[in-house]
Structure formats: structure tokens, C-alpha cells
Amino acid sequence: MSDTDLLFTPAAKATALIRDRKLSPVEYVDVLLKAIDRAQPKLNCFRVVMAEEARRDAKKAEEAVTRGEKLGPLHGIPVSIKDLVDVKGVPTRHGSAIFEDNVAQADDVLVQRLRAAGAIVVGKATTPEFGVKGLTDGPSFGITRNPWNLDRTSGGSSGGGAAAVAAGLGPISLGTDGAGSIRGPASCSGLVGLKPTLGAVPADTTRDAFGNNVFAGPLSRTITDAAIMHSVLVGPSDKDPWSLSGPSQQPLSPKLAGRDLSGVRxxxxxxxxxxxxxxxxRTNTRASLAAWEAMGAVVEEVTExxxxxxxxxxxxxQANFAVFCAQYLPKWQNQMDPVTLAFMDRGRQFTLADFRNAQFARTALFRKIQSLLARYDFLVTPTNARTALDVTHDAANDEVIIDGVKCGITRQGWTSYQYPFNLTGHPALALxxxxxxxxxxxxxxxVGKWGAETDVLRLGALFEDAQPWAQHRPSM
Structure with a gap:
């Protein structure tokens, strides 16, 4: 296998080769780190590359194989971690100059779970300041670029991880999604991205545990890799109340067991x-629907x-940013992202009544989606309204242009399909x-029913089988 083929090998296959002693974790990580050295100047997708630690852990992974130890489902697999998530001994900068020296004292629970599954952390992936926008750039680290076209964004706010996986710099990455921040980068970068059900994967560090709308999940090139990584991340945590009584992962619906989707709506x-x-x-989305229809599914346009x-x-x-970032303004305002500052300024204009009415509206939207999912097994939408924006796009002020028409700022005209399901909590998969x-x-x-990630992934896998995509590789 050539080095390039190895870099684009799915995690599921790579770990099988490692188990069978046909692939050395040490050699795998060495090839990957060399590829990162070559690509990082072009993509700027890593905030920290943990070369020494990765080589150390790869050696341990190889020794475990030699000793015949029980191996986890991601044994020897390199993974990048978004720079909003703690990795012990490495700064968690949150994409901001404010936290330049914020060295994590312990691994986040999700990093713990990935390590327990055998994954090898190779670095921290870039994110805009506090994950504020749907592009990945900022004054403290520069611009992260899309490997499919270096003049375009890889999306945000998990854009660093998306660029890395798309470029073959690791088969999986841990992202977070507060308003589409896994699915948007997956869309821009030609990847699979899963936002799980609220409570399925714990969010130990969220500021508002009870009102949470931030989720963690995988970015990958295949459905199988996303499913394996998701299975590693799920489970309760004492720090996340939603996870303690959260939805169990529902078993696969019997009508999805085969390739005949005749009972699926x-x-x-x-x-x-x-x-x-x-x-x-539109054309590609309708072609996706036609593929499921060809398998027997009934597709109906929701017109209400x-x-x-x-x-x-x-x-x-925006009100959340206005409140929690206010403490940083006296010292750090001149070093913060102008988009963060713009959103804070707009957030300060809202009243308490605005905020409470917005919370009530969130409940109403949840109930509306529940009513739709009583009629349908799945909801399907595009992920983004157009392809990736230019890296120069100002997320606070520039309008998204679609077929020559101005369509509002990013959440109004580009990522509009994503944020609703952060608010309702339903699982959503971009592919x-x-x-x-x-x-x-x-x-x-x-989009699926609560706890139905397995069904969502299965429907995605059937489409992946009908219209494979992982063989496509960007040429930088």
C-alpha cells in the first residue's frame, strides 16, 4: 500500500490491519506526521501537532498488539481533537488569544473515551474564537483552508478537523456542533458529520447544561467510521444531566435491516x-432522494x-456570547475576532423578554419536528444551501450569494438547515x-427521531453504497 493510499484508508480498515499485524501503528503515525508537515503550511488546520506524544502512544499501541492484549475498536487510529476540547498537557486555546497559555490539566471525558478505545491523539484542530462562526479563521491563528480549493473555507467551527480528514491527515476527528459546526464543515469538505441526539454524548464543559445546544461527534470519510466513533463517545457522565437520563441508543429499525426500504417514509x-x-x-439533493426512492422508500415534500x-x-x-464574553472585553477586546465582537454587540440589544420568548420558541420548534417525525421516519434537507464560501467572507456582515442573489448572513442564507436541530436535539447526519x-x-x-442514530447512519450507509464518495480525494 502506498503512503497516499494509507492516508486515505478508513479507520475501520486500518485498525483491522493493525489487529492482523499487517500495519504497524508506529509506521502509520510516522507517515501521517510527515503528511501533516507537508500540508499544514497550505491548510493551517492544526493549532498544535502532538508529534512526540503521538509517536509515544503509537509505540505503546504496537506493543499491545505484540503482547496479544485486548484491543479497542479504534486501536492505533490517529484522531485530531477540536481546540475547544481539553487534551491533557496541551493548551485549549478556544481559537482565541485570550487562552493562549491555557494548558489543560486533564483529558475531557470524550478524549478519555477515545484513548480507551485505542485512538492516538495527533493534534488539536483549529476552530474560530469560541466556535463563533461557520468559517474557521481568527486573529490568533490565521485562516484554515479547504483542501478541495484553498481559496474556500472548510466550514466552521470544526473546520480544522474537517480540513484534516478531507486531506488524509487522519481518518477521524472529534468536532463539536453548536449551530451546525460539525455538519457545515462536513458539507464543505466532502465528509460525513454526525450531530447526535441531545444527551447521547455528554457535554461536560458546556456552560448551560440544562439549556444545552452544543453537541460533540465525529467527522470522517465513511459512515462506518462515524458509527464506530459515535459508539465510543456515547454514554452518561455525572457532569451532564441530559446524559444521565438521556435517550438510549435505539436498536436498528427492522424495516432498515435490508436494502428494501418499502416501509420507509x-x-x-x-x-x-x-x-x-x-x-x-438542489439537483444533488433530489438525486439522493431518488436513490432512496429506488430502494422503495416513499419520499414526500413537506410543504406546510x-x-x-x-x-x-x-x-x-448572540445573547450567550454577549454574556459570557463580556468579562474579556476590558483586556482583550483589541485581540478578539471582529465577528465575536459584532455578535456580542447584537446580543446586548436583546431584552430578557426576547430571550425568554426565544426559549419558548425552541420548545415549539421541538414539538413541530416531533409531529413531523410521527408522520415520517426521517426528514431530509440539503446541509448547506450552496458550496463552500470564500475564506474572505465576513460572517458578521457579508451576505451569502446564491446564483447571483443576496440571501442574508450565513445562518439566514447558507447554514439555515443546521441550527434548528441543535435547538430541537434530534440527531442529524451530513453526508x-x-x-x-x-x-x-x-x-x-x-434527521431522525430521538435516539435513532443507528437508523440515521443506516439510511446514510445505504446511500453511500449506492453512490460511493470516499474514493474522491482533493488535489492540493
């Missing part, structure tokens, strides 16, 4: 809060009016649907 939603969808995204609470969601999002007219990836989103 899919509700298709073409527009949410966005006024337009790009023609190439739905309040997607874009304004109320913006109230919740590649093809390529746009500009040669960049497009993506389709599958």
Missing part, C-alpha cells in the same frame, strides 16, 4: 429559513409552513451528495 424539506437553494445543491425561529435562534446564540458546478462538495442532511 421520508419527508423532504427544500427550504427552511433560507430564501434560496443553489441549483446544483414551519416557523424555523431564525430570529429566536439568533437571540439565544456527501456529489459535487457542485464549481467542483466543490455538496451535502445532504438526514
Amino acid at each position: 421520508i419527508g423532504y424539506i427544500e427550504l427552511t429559513a433560507n430564501p434560496r437553494i443553489a441549483a446544483d445543491v 409552513k414551519i416557523d424555523w425561529i431564525e430570529y429566536e435562534g439568533r437571540v439565544l446564540y 456527501p451528495s456529489g459535487f457542485g458546478a464549481d467542483g466543490l462538495p455538496t451535502s445532504v442532511q438526514i
